[in-house]
Amino acid sequence: xxxxxxxxxxxxxGVGTSSGTxxxxxxxxxxxxxxxxxxxxxxxxxxxxLLAPSRAIADFVAATYRFERVEVVPVTVRPGGSEWxxxxxxxxxxxxxxxxxxxxxLLRAVPAPLVRSRRWAALCDIPARLMPGVRTLGSAGSGRxxxxxxxxxxxxxxxxAVLGGxxxxxxxxxxxxxxxGFGSAPRRPALVRVTTTVELAAAPP
Numbered sequence: 001x002x003x004x005x006x007x008x009x010x011x012x013x014g015v016g017t018s019s020g021t022x023x024x025x026x027x028x029x030x031x032x033x034x035x036x037x038x039x040x041x042x043x044x045x046x047x048x049x050l051l052a053p054s055r056a057i058a059d060f061v062a063a064t065y066r067f068e069r070v071e072v073v074p075v076t077v078r079p080g081g082s083e084w085x086x087x088x089x090x091x092x093x094x095x096x097x098x099x100x101x102x103x104x105x106l107l108r109a110v111p112a113p114l115v116r117s118r119r120w121a122a123l124c125d126i127p128a129r130l131m132p133g134v135r136t137l138g139s140a141g142s143g144r145x146x147x148x149x150x151x152x153x154x155x156x157x158x159x160x161a162v163l164g165g166x167x168x169x170x171x172x173x174x175x176x177x178x179x180x181g182f183g184s185a186p187r188r189p190a191l192v193r194v195t196t197t198v199e200l201a202a203a204p205p
Contacts (some may be wrong), residue, residue: 003200005145007116008033012192013084014178014185015159018169020044022178023093023161025086027077033057037077039088040065041163042178048176050142051075051088063142064198065180082154084191090165096158097191100169104153107193115149124150128184131186138182143201146181152193 012029017023024040038061039051048067052058053075062070073089085154086093114120121137128134137147161168177184185192 003202006198006200008032008196008198010194011079012185012194013190014174015156015161015189016172016174017159017161018172019167021161021163021168022174023091024178024180025077027079027094033060035087037075037086039075039086039091039093040067040180041180042180046179048178048180050197051091064140064144064146064191066141067142067180090163092162094160095156095191096181097154098157099154101153101155103107107150108152110149110151112151112195115151116197117149118147118197121147121197129185134177134186135183140181140198145199147197148183149197150192151195154191156189156191174175195204 005041008028009030010026015023021044022042025037027037027086029035032054036053036057038053038081041051045190049070050061050067050070051073052056052061052070055072058070058072071089075088078085082094082097092188118137124136140146159171171189172184173187173190175187
């Protein structure tokens with residue numbers, strides 16, 4: 001029996017820093033919660049922090065992924081072509097992207113209904129596994145299943161991040177992979193256009 005499927009359409013940016021702190025930003029103009037953004041942070045010692053804009057979103061994300069700490073704070077993401085800015089509680093982040101990658105051009109050609117398909121995600125999971133930590137479908141928390149359909153991709157060429165008043169250093173690979181859920185963002189810093197589907201656990205009969 002299948003549970004309700006919730007779809008989130010937007011962007012995920014994943015970057016590492018020379019301090020060892022890794023950041024994953026979600027920007028979701030279309031979601032069951034309305035437009036919102038959130039940030040997942042993993043510190044060098046492995047601690048995982050979620051910054052979410054409301055208690056309802058924090059509860060949903062924390063039930064789907066794993067964190068040691070959750071903070072409800074204002075989260076603002078401003079896309080601006082190749083320049084993105086993020087303000088989330090103690091975090092200030094600026095990202096600069098390059099030109100669309102060849103893979104990005106290929107992903108743009110995939111029809112939207114196919115991108116949302118679980119079967120397509122399963123097919124894409126095979127080559128995705130060539131990148132350490134990257135998966136396109138798997139099991140999530142609270143008995144949920146989740147899959148990603150990438151629709152575009154840009155490399156992140158520069159990042160400037162300040163967390164709690166301290167600079168996090170230069171842009172670096174997202175390595176080791178983050179451990180919020182079943183998969184990580186790519187090792188090479190990137191901004192990915194994505195449709196994410198979360199299938200809730202089926203209600204008992």
